[in-house]
Amino acid sequence: HDSPLCSSSPRLIVVPQRMPENYLKLVSGFRSEGRIPVLTWGRPYDSASIWRSSQPKVGFSGASCPQDEMMLDSLATASTNGENILRIIDCRPRANAVANRATGHGYESSANYTSSRLVFMNIGNVHVMRDSLAKLVQLCTSPSAQDTQWLQRVE
Structure with missing residues (x-):
């Protein structure tokens, strides 16, 4: 169409x-x-x-x-x-x-x-999702998360 x-x-x-x-x-x-x-x-x-x-x-x-x-x-x-x-x-x-x-x-x-x-x-609604994403980004970009090198293990 x-x-x-x-x-x-x-x-x-x-x-x-x-x-x-x-x-x-x-x-x-x-x-x-x-x-x-x-x-x-x-x-x-x-x-x-x-x-x-x-x-x-x-x-x-x-x-x-x-x-x-x-x-x-x-x-x-x-x-x-x-x-x-x-x-x-x-x-x-x-x-x-x-x-x-x-x-x-x-x-x-x-x-x-x-x-x-x-x-x-x-x-939840878009606001709940946005807050959840912000927390995930904060966790993934924190110095303590980077020290674990978890992303390199996933890749």
């Missing part, structure tokens, strides 16, 4: 072959910031892949989008490993995803995404 659906999507995107082009705008409208699933990595010999997207706009009403469900189902069946299951990895804690329903967002329901399995990773 050769036109960005949102300002942060690449100019060229890969979409499942069975996905009609006019459905992409509907999927974009159902995803936060219009960010449809975008291929970020693919393995050619068995079609295993990693896709990235934003959260769906399900809200408290449990809104759905058949075109979004079709796209994720197409991703599940695209792999030739015979599993036909799409693992949706939501990095947020489940409580945060549930709370986002109050803002009209949320997460994929297993009732609507039958070829998918949703897993929450319980990673």
Whole structure:
């Protein structure tokens, strides 16, 4: 597909072959910031892949989008490993995803995404991640860490 659906999507995107082009705008409208699933990595010999997207706009009403469900189902069946299951990895804690329903967002329901399995990773928000990274950098660059020569052992 050769036109960005949102300002942060690449100019060229890969979409499942069975996905009609006019459905992409509907999927974009159902995803936060219009960010449809975008291929970020693919393995050619068995079609295993990693896709990235934003959260769906399900809200408290449990809104759905058949075109979004079709796209994720197409991703599940695209792999030739015979599993036909799409693992949706939501990095947020489940409580945060549930709370986002109050803002009209949320997460994929297993009732609507039958070829998918949703897993929450319980990673804190960007501020928690930034603080964690700062602590890691501080640890790795401290004189005591350099004295151990741990990085040379890893390399």
